[in-house]
Amino acid sequence: MPQLSLKAMKTFIKVTEIWVPDKERTQLEFGSGLYGGLIDFKAASEQQLFAYNEGLPGKAWAAGHPIVLTKFEHSYFKRTAAAKKAGLTCGIAIPVFSGDFLMAVVVFLCGDDEDHAGAIEVWRNNPLSENSLNVMDGYYGTLQHFEAISRQISMPKGQGLAGLAWETGLPVLVNDISKADTFIRASDAQQAGISMGIGIPVSDNPGHSYIMTFLSAKATPLAKRIQIWIPDQHGKQLICQQGYSKNSNDLAEIFETITVNKGVGALGRVWLTGMPVITGNHEPDYNPELDNLSSMLAIPVIKNGRLKAIVSFLF
Amino acid sequence: MNMLNVLLIENDLDNTLLENSLKDYGFKFLKSKYSPTFLALTKEITPDIIIFNLDTPSKKLLTDLQTLNQQSPIPVIMFAGDSNIDTINQAIKAEVSAFIVDSVEHNRINSIINVAIARFKHQQSLNNALEEARAKLEDRKQIDRAKAILIKTQNFTEDDAYHTLRKLAMDRNITLGEMAKNVIAMSELFK
Numbered sequence: 001m002p003q004l005s006l007k008a009m010k011t012f013i014k015v016t017e018i019w020v021p022d023k024e025r026t027q028l029e030f031g032s033g034l035y036g037g038l039i040d041f042k043a044a045s046e047q048q049l050f051a052y053n054e055g056l057p058g059k060a061w062a063a064g065h066p067i068v069l070t071k072f073e074h075s076y077f078k079r080t081a082a083a084k085k086a087g088l089t090c091g092i093a094i095p096v097f098s099g100d101f102l103m104a105v106v107v108f109l110c111g112d113d114e115d116h117a118g119a120i121e122v123w124r125n126n127p128l129s130e131n132s133l134n135v136m137d138g139y140y141g142t143l144q145h146f147e148a149i150s151r152q153i154s155m156p157k158g159q160g161l162a163g164l165a166w167e168t169g170l171p172v173l174v175n176d177i178s179k180a181d182t183f184i185r186a187s188d189a190q191q192a193g194i195s196m197g198i199g200i201p202v203s204d205n206p207g208h209s210y211i212m213t214f215l216s217a218k219a220t221p222l223a224k225r226i227q228i229w230i231p232d233q234h235g236k237q238l239i240c241q242q243g244y245s246k247n248s249n250d251l252a253e254i255f256e257t258i259t260v261n262k263g264v265g266a267l268g269r270v271w272l273t274g275m276p277v278i279t280g281n282h283e284p285d286y287n288p289e290l291d292n293l294s295s296m297l298a299i300p301v302i303k304n305g306r307l308k309a310i311v312s313f314l315f
Numbered sequence: 316m317n318m319l320n321v322l323l324i325e326n327d328l329d330n331t332l333l334e335n336s337l338k339d340y341g342f343k344f345l346k347s348k349y350s351p352t353f354l355a356l357t358k359e360i361t362p363d364i365i366i367f368n369l370d371t372p373s374k375k376l377l378t379d380l381q382t383l384n385q386q387s388p389i390p391v392i393m394f395a396g397d398s399n400i401d402t403i404n405q406a407i408k409a410e411v412s413a414f415i416v417d418s419v420e421h422n423r424i425n426s427i428i429n430v431a432i433a434r435f436k437h438q439q440s441l442n443n444a445l446e447e448a449r450a451k452l453e454d455r456k457q458i459d460r461a462k463a464i465l466i467k468t469q470n471f472t473e474d475d476a477y478h479t480l481r482k483l484a485m486d487r488n489i490t491l492g493e494m495a496k497n498v499i500a501m502s503e504l505f506k
């Protein structure tokens with residue numbers, strides 16, 4: 001049964017989608033998605049179209065920055081009935097822009113169950129204080145105390161996951177947050193069971209910087225493995241700067257020694273086009289309990305029209 | 316008393332001789348007419364052997380036998396009035412263990428059943444060996460493909476690629492073929 005297989009997966013993110021502009025570039029159509037066993041929700045999504053400012057992907061497009069929708073009911077979310085049936089209660093939409101122009105919108109959907117611990121946050125620079133960030137929006141699941149602390153904090157540039165990602169303009173991955181000197185909320189995170197986190201700079205509008213942070217507990221990782229790929233110093237090839245998974249994975253490490261040329265392979269295509277991609281096994285009978293990695297979402301980090309990095313989530 | 320459970324499927328032919336022979340040899344049997352519920356009935360009573368006594372097997376029956384053979388093969392004996400070569404070929408294709416035309420003789424029943432069971436077991440062992448050979452060949456292909464991936468992406472020699480694959484498989488306590496599939500799946504992600 002679909003619901004059972006998702007419960008077994010116990011990953012924080014249950015559905016991943018990419019929405020892309022249609023031929024006229026006036027509305028968003030389904031690009032690709034990872035739905036696990038949620039076949040009905042997949043069917044309800046594939047035919048969907050979103051106009052500018054419509055539904056979760058359309059709102060993120062219009063807003064020009066990531067948005068978090070913590071409750072679907074009585075909201076602008078368009079697939080509420082199907083989401084409810086699939087046990088999905090919350091969504092995060094991340095628009096990928098090159099300058100003013102939208103390349104795609106990545107949507108993550110999560111379920112509000114007791115089995116997972118983690119948080120997804122959107123940080124924005126504080127208009128009143130140039131060098132600090134505040135939580136603009138966030139999904140914390142059951143971590144109410146951690147949410148309260150996080151919403152009160154001002155994060156200085158260069159500190160914490162969000163501050164470091166903002167300062168460097170690059171994704172930052174910390175695999176033991178409770179011991180990280182740079183993570184301001186280390187003790188609160190430890191109490192909340194959070195063990196790892198990744199900060200990703202997203203839309204960088206004039207005057208506004210937005211950083212996404214994904215925080216997860218060991219028992220419910222974001223993905224089976226997360227990698228950060230960056231162009232080498234000559235800008236000729238992509239190299240894997242960092243790879244992380246809950247358990248060591250020497251097969252993944254072998255593939256992290258490869259270099260990627262522009263336009264070659266999935267990561268090379270992300271570099272060439274600036275478009276996020278999903279590759280691999282999309283079949284509903286995929287067994288999430290196996291330790292092999294069979295699907296991947298790769299998101300580009302773009303600044304001033306140039307690729308700064310690619311973050312890949314492997315499932 | 317013979318311990319084998321027999322499912323006897325008959326049509327309107329006179330079955331007295333066959334039934335008496337089974338009784339005399341001590342077989343426990345359940346009688347039924349062939350119907351669309353044949354597969355469900357077989358699944359429910361799990362006989363050790365099925366004996367048909369009919370004039371000619373219908374297409375549907377032969378299809379059901381092929382399905383049965385794919386799902387849970389058991390020895391099948393068919394006594395039939397039809398000696399048409401096409402019917403015989405189709406019955407053999409449906410993996411019927413014995414096809415006897417126009418002949419139900421009391422003193423031969425026991426030996427026909429024993430020969431059918433022996434033939435069925437032999438056929439099963441050949442099928443298993445064939446399946447094993449196919450799986451090995453498929454594994455071989457996957458291993459070669461995984462080695463080629465490692466050679467191309469890591470600049471390994473063929474020997475290095477094989478030893479890396481073997482170490483990965485041993486660390487995971489899985490077969491070389493399974494590990495090869497993992498390597499291929501991983502490389503597909505980056506394609």
